[in-house]
Amino acid sequence: xxxxxxxxxxxxxxxxxxxxxxxxxxxxxxxxxxAKGGVLDRRDEPMGILKVPGGDFDAxxxxxxxxxxxxxxxxxxxxxxxxxxxxxxVEAPYCPCPAGAEDLGRRLAPVRTQAxxxxxxxxxxxxxxxxxxxxxxxxxxxxxxxxxxxxxxDGLFVMPGTHSKWVEVRDGRIQWFATFMTGEVFAVLCQHxxxxxxxxxxxxxxxxxxxxxxxxTQEDAFARGLAAAGGPLLHALxxxxxxxLFERLPPEGLxxxxxxxxxxxxxxQARETLARRGTEARRVTIVGxxxxxxxYADALAHAGIEAATAPETVTTDGLLLIARAAxxxxx
Amino acid sequence: xxxxxxxxxxxxxxxxxxxxxxxxxxxxxxxxxxAKGGVLDRRDEPMGILKVPGGDFDAxxxxxxxxxxxxxxxxxxxxxxxxxxxxxxVEAPYCPCPAGAEDLGRRLAPVRTQAxxxxxxxxxxxxxxxxxxxxxxxxxxxxxxxxxxxxxxDGLFVMPGTHSKWVEVRDGRIQWFATFMTGEVFAVLCQHxxxxxxxxxxxxxxxxxxxxxxxxTQEDAFARGLAAAGGPLLHALxxxxxxxLFERLPPEGLxxxxxxxxxxxxxxQARETLARRGTEARRVTIVGxxxxxxxYADALAHAGIEAATAPETVTTDGLLLIARAAxxxxx
Numbered sequence: 001x002x003x004x005x006x007x008x009x010x011x012x013x014x015x016x017x018x019x020x021x022x023x024x025x026x027x028x029x030x031x032x033x034x035a036k037g038g039v040l041d042r043r044d045e046p047m048g049i050l051k052v053p054g055g056d057f058d059a060x061x062x063x064x065x066x067x068x069x070x071x072x073x074x075x076x077x078x079x080x081x082x083x084x085x086x087x088x089x090v091e092a093p094y095c096p097c098p099a100g101a102e103d104l105g106r107r108l109a110p111v112r113t114q115a116x117x118x119x120x121x122x123x124x125x126x127x128x129x130x131x132x133x134x135x136x137x138x139x140x141x142x143x144x145x146x147x148x149x150x151x152x153x154d155g156l157f158v159m160p161g162t163h164s165k166w167v168e169v170r171d172g173r174i175q176w177f178a179t180f181m182t183g184e185v186f187a188v189l190c191q192h193x194x195x196x197x198x199x200x201x202x203x204x205x206x207x208x209x210x211x212x213x214x215x216x217t218q219e220d221a222f223a224r225g226l227a228a229a230g231g232p233l234l235h236a237l238x239x240x241x242x243x244x245l246f247e248r249l250p251p252e253g254l255x256x257x258x259x260x261x262x263x264x265x266x267x268x269q270a271r272e273t274l275a276r277r278g279t280e281a282r283r284v285t286i287v288g289x290x291x292x293x294x295x296y297a298d299a300l301a302h303a304g305i306e307a308a309t310a311p312e313t314v315t316t317d318g319l320l321l322i323a324r325a326a327x328x329x330x331x
Numbered sequence: 332x333x334x335x336x337x338x339x340x341x342x343x344x345x346x347x348x349x350x351x352x353x354x355x356x357x358x359x360x361x362x363x364x365x366a367k368g369g370v371l372d373r374r375d376e377p378m379g380i381l382k383v384p385g386g387d388f389d390a391x392x393x394x395x396x397x398x399x400x401x402x403x404x405x406x407x408x409x410x411x412x413x414x415x416x417x418x419x420x421v422e423a424p425y426c427p428c429p430a431g432a433e434d435l436g437r438r439l440a441p442v443r444t445q446a447x448x449x450x451x452x453x454x455x456x457x458x459x460x461x462x463x464x465x466x467x468x469x470x471x472x473x474x475x476x477x478x479x480x481x482x483x484x485d486g487l488f489v490m491p492g493t494h495s496k497w498v499e500v501r502d503g504r505i506q507w508f509a510t511f512m513t514g515e516v517f518a519v520l521c522q523h524x525x526x527x528x529x530x531x532x533x534x535x536x537x538x539x540x541x542x543x544x545x546x547x548t549q550e551d552a553f554a555r556g557l558a559a560a561g562g563p564l565l566h567a568l569x570x571x572x573x574x575x576l577f578e579r580l581p582p583e584g585l586x587x588x589x590x591x592x593x594x595x596x597x598x599x600q601a602r603e604t605l606a607r608r609g610t611e612a613r614r615v616t617i618v619g620x621x622x623x624x625x626x627y628a629d630a631l632a633h634a635g636i637e638a639a640t641a642p643e644t645v646t647t648d649g650l651l652l653i654a655r656a657a658x659x660x661x662x
Contacts, residue, residue, distance in 0.1 A: 133559070133570030134577045163525075163569065180565040181524070188519045193512070194494075228464070232600030233564055234511040234593070238494065239464030246465045262565070269563030 004039045007312040011038030016072050017329050019065055020319040021079035021119075023088075024048050024139055029315075030064045032075075035329060037313065037320045041068065049082050049089075057089040058114050069117060076328035078319050080122040080142035084109060094126035094136060100173030101145045101318075105326030122322055125174055135179050140165050143287050146318030147310045148172045156281055157310070158270070160263075160288045160296050162187070166270045168279060178273055182266045186259060195237065195258060198244035200251035221253030222295065225260020226302045233265050263299045271303065285310050335370045338643040342369030347403050348660050350396055351650040352410035352450075354419075355379055355470055360646075361395045363406075366660060368644065368651045372399065380413050380420075388420040389445050400448060407659035409650050411453040411473035415440060425457035425467060431504030432476045432649075436657030453653055456505055466510050471496050473653065474618050477645030479503045480652040487612055488641070489601070491594075491619045491627050493518070497601045499610060509604055513597045517590060526568065526589060529575035531582035552584030553626065556591020557633045564596050594630045602634065616641050 004010070014034035022029040026048035032041040043064045052060055069075065084092030092109035108120035124138030140159050144167055147157065153172040159165040162183040168176040190196045228236050240258045243249040249257055271281045283306040286293045293309055300307040311317070323329050335341070345365035353360040357379035363372040374395050383391055400406065415423030423440035439451035455469030471490050475498055478488065484503040490496040493514040499507040521527045559567050571589045574580040580588055602612045614637040617624045624640050631638040642648070654660050 128577075133567075134573045134579075135569065136573060136576065178563075178566050179569040180563075181568045182565050184524050185516075185520075185565065185568070188523045189516075192519045192523045193515050232509075232511075232604050234513050234516065234597050234600055235509050235604060236464075237512045237516070238466065238510040242465045242467060245467065246459075248465075266565050269565055273563050273566065 003042050005042065008039035008042065009037050009313050009316070011040045012036075014038060014040075016040050016068065016075060018320060018323050019068060019075050019077035019119075020316050020323075021061075021077065021083070022081055022139070022142075022315045022319075023079050023083035024081040025050055028060065028064075031316050031319075032068050033316055033320060035320075037317050039316065049085070049087060057083065061113055061119065062115050065117075066115065069115070074117075076323060077117060077119040078108070078122065078323045078326075078328060079119060080315070080319060080322075081139035084121040084123060085138055088121075090121060092121045092123040094138075095123045095141070097125060097127045097177070098170070098173040098175045099125045099141060100148065100171075101321045101325040103173065104141060104145065105322050105324075108322075108326055120326070120328065122319070125177070127177055129176075135177060137165055137167075137177060137179070140167070140177075140287075141174060142318035142322065143310075143314040144169060144174055144318065145321045146314030146316070147285065147287060149317045149321040150311055150314070152285060152310075156274070156279070156284045157287055158267075158284050158296060158300075160286065160292045164266055166274070168274070176277065178270065180266045180270065182262050186262050189237070189240075189258065190255060195240045195254070198241065198251055199254045215252075217250060217253045218256040221249055221256040222260035222298065223302070224249070225257040225262075226264040226299055227260075228257075229261050229264025229268060233261075236261055236265075259295065260299065263295060264302065267296075267299055267303045267305065271305070281305055283308070287314055334373050336373065339370035339373065340368050340644050340647070342371045343367075345369060345371075347371050347399065347406060349651060349654050350399060350406050350408035350450075351647050351654075352392075352408065352414070353412055353470070353473075353646045353650075354410050354414035355412040356381055359391065359395075362647050362650075363399050364647055364651060366651075368648050370647065380416070380418060388414065392444055392450065393446050396448070397446070400446070405448075407654060408448060408450040409439070409453065409654045409657075409659060410450060411646070411650060411653075412470035415452040415454060416469055419452075421452060423452045423454040425469075426454045426472070428456060428458045428508070429501070429504040429506045430456045430472060431502075432479065432652045432656040434504065435472060435476065436653050436655075439653075439657055451657070451659065453650070456508070458508055460507075466508060468496055468498075468508060468510070471498070471508075471618075472505060473649035474641075474645040475500060475505055475649065476652045477647070477649030478616065478618060478641045480648045481642055481645070483616060483641075487605070487610070487615045488618055489598075489615050489627060489631075491617065491623045495597055497605070499605070507608065509601065511597045511601065513593050517593050520568070520571075520589065521586060526571045526585070529572065529582055530585045546583075548581060548584045549587040552580055552587040553591035553629065554633070555580070556588040556593075557595040557630055558591075559588075560592050560595025560599060564592075567592055567596075590626065591630065594626060595633065598627075598630055598634045598636070602636070612636055614639070618645055 017035040020031040028047040111119040125141040128134040157167040164180040287310040348366040351362040359378040442450040456472040459465040488498040495511040618641040
């Protein structure tokens with residue numbers, strides 16, 4: 001029954017120790033982990049919390065995990081992501097910064113499933129600094145815990161996505177973070193603004209996010225977008241139209257150009273924000289999928305920031321670390 | 332048959348001199364003007380160029396103007412706006428900066444209507460500075476000509492809207508300008524991003540643009556948005572969600588908060604852009620509708636910039652000035 005991805009940690013045939021769920025807005029991944037984080041089995045379902053019919057999360061949980069319980073009996077289960085939001089199964093109230101695995105482990109929200117299993121949900125993290133608007137994350141705190149588990153107890157992280165997070169970690173705990181709406185701004189401008197009108201599909205491979213598509217034209221256009229990122233943003237955005245209108249960028253480069261501009265702007269703005277709190281962004285660890293991580297690595301290099309990439313197992317590693325901190329599995 | 336708006340210049344019963352058309356993407360306004368710009372008659376139609384069935388601009392023109400020609404015989408006709416774009420009736424190629432009424436008047440694009448009337452279309456204006464992306468306007472050049480006709484031959488103008496323009500005028504000619512996508516970014520974020528989810532209608536009066544809605548809650552929220560405008564924009568945007576989530580702004584204030592943040596950011600970015608070209612933005616004339624102009628006046632004051640407002644007759648005044656420069660009517 002072993003179903004694994006090549007990026008999953010292999011199990012070596014050990015005993016199952018945790019049912020680990022990464023349950024977000026649009027996707028759902030369930031893992032059967034051994035005590036070292038090795039993946040014994042895995043299920044990926046298009047069952048993000050907004051896609052679960054009637055909000056019947058129990059039914060989805062049972063359908064995916066029942067054979068694991070049938071084969072192995074009682075197992076602790078831990079979930080992270082939007083499943084703990086107000087729109088999820090139960091709300092797991094935000095844990096304030098600073099927050100590490102121990103803090104999160106003390107604030108798990110319990111659920112008893114109809115089949116009688118015990119599931120716990122990791123809280124999100126909030127930052128509420130005086131004189132600033134509050135900020136929140138949900139799901140990323142678990143990935144950070146995983147990066148800490150992999151040995152990085154201090155440093156800066158960037159977590160690219162719809163709502164990119166920049167996270168400062170000190171002694172294994174999230175000390176500070178800020179959200180940048182880069183991915184969502186990119187998506188709504190491509191899909192709903194005049195900027196999308198001149199854009200051609202960059203490849204025939206279907207849907208892509210802010211960082212995908214890597215042909216030569218796209219790489220050049222992305223680099224030009226990075227170069228334009230330092231300008232006044234509300235004005236610079238319009239160049240994604242005029243460069244097309246004046247045929248100085250081909251239609252199949254406009255999307256990458258806009259992506260480069262927005263990712264570049266995020267990096268400059270994040271660096272400036274960090275500098276205002278006395279933190280110099282010299283080295284950043286990227287937490288994210290390979291395609292987007294590659295674009296961010298290019299963009300960070302362009303800004304003179306050294307980049308490393310976190311292991312792709314941070315989510316399962318984080319769930320394991322938090323489960324251990326909470327005493328759900330042995331230390 | 333006199334149909335006029337209260338903001339139109341009264342005609343004093345003089346002879347008609349020009350059929351003047353303001354023909355944009357979403358709206359169409361036709362004026363019968365006397366030689367001083369007084370409005371003898373006027374028609375407003377929901378016939379922006381994207382709404383004309385089958386692109387039959389001739390039919391719309393004829394339906395609106397035929398009674399004027401029937402009553403008064405031959406009349407010169409001049410149109411400005413997106414009617415001169417590639418998607419319009421005929422393309423009127425961009426006139427490069429610097430551009431004043433004389434420059435525009437030399438580059439009118441002629442159209443002979445099926446009824447045998449002669450119509451001319453004002454070109455847009457382009458700016459193509461070395462080392463920068465090009466920029467374009469279409470329609471605003473005519474309003475600037477109108478402001479010049481009203482006596483302001485030098486200075487800075489801001490023209491709020493979907494694509495706001497900042498324009499530097501020297502000796503009656505557009506010397507430089509830049510587009511800011513403020514209005515469109517506001518609209519797509521409200522309608523298509525997560526920021527719209529917590530927003531309540533700010534009043535029951537129906538659709539509003541980036542600068543409308545003026546209750547006490549809205550004014551306060553707008554001011555808070557202005558105060559947040561100096562921050563890193565891609566991050567600051569997210570506060571339009573978290574301030575709602577943490578109930579620090581009421582749902583009916585979130586739209587004004589976002590509006591204030593974006594208008595404030597536009598002003599700061601425009602001032603910085605102008606400063607880089609050696610122009611200090613101390614005083615700016617606002618060209619636009621009353622509601623949006625009031626918001627921009629507040630935002631300019633917040634930034635320490637003195638604001639004046641151009642007459643609401645700038646479009647007809649500009650068409651008249653350009654028609655005169657082109658010799659279509661006597662000087």
